[in-house]
Amino acid sequence: MWLYLIMALLTIIPFWxxxxxxxxxxxxxxxxxxxxxxxxxxxxxxxRDKVTIPGIDK
Structure with a gap:
């Protein structure tokens, strides 16, 4: 359980x-x-330069 939480934080922070x-x-x-x-x-x-996301890209 603790290992999963640590790995989740180590993944979320760079993406953030x-x-x-x-x-x-x-x-x-x-x-x-x-x-x-x-x-x-x-x-x-x-x-990202080829993909447009409705609601985010204007």
Whole structure:
């Protein structure tokens, strides 16, 4: 249990800092607790110039 919490924090903190650089809200970092949301979020960050997100991109 403690190991999972430590790993979750070590994942959330870098995402919290990097997401605003990709014009995404930093609170999206909370979703990185599960691996099923980390992979799509990394994909969006990798292809950010080609992907538009309704409601965020104007």
């Amino acid at each position: 800092m990097f997401l605003p650089k990709f014009n995404l809200p930093s609170w999206f970092a909370i979703f990185t607790i599960t691996p099923f949301t980390v992979i799509p979020l990394l994909w969006v960050m990798a292809y």
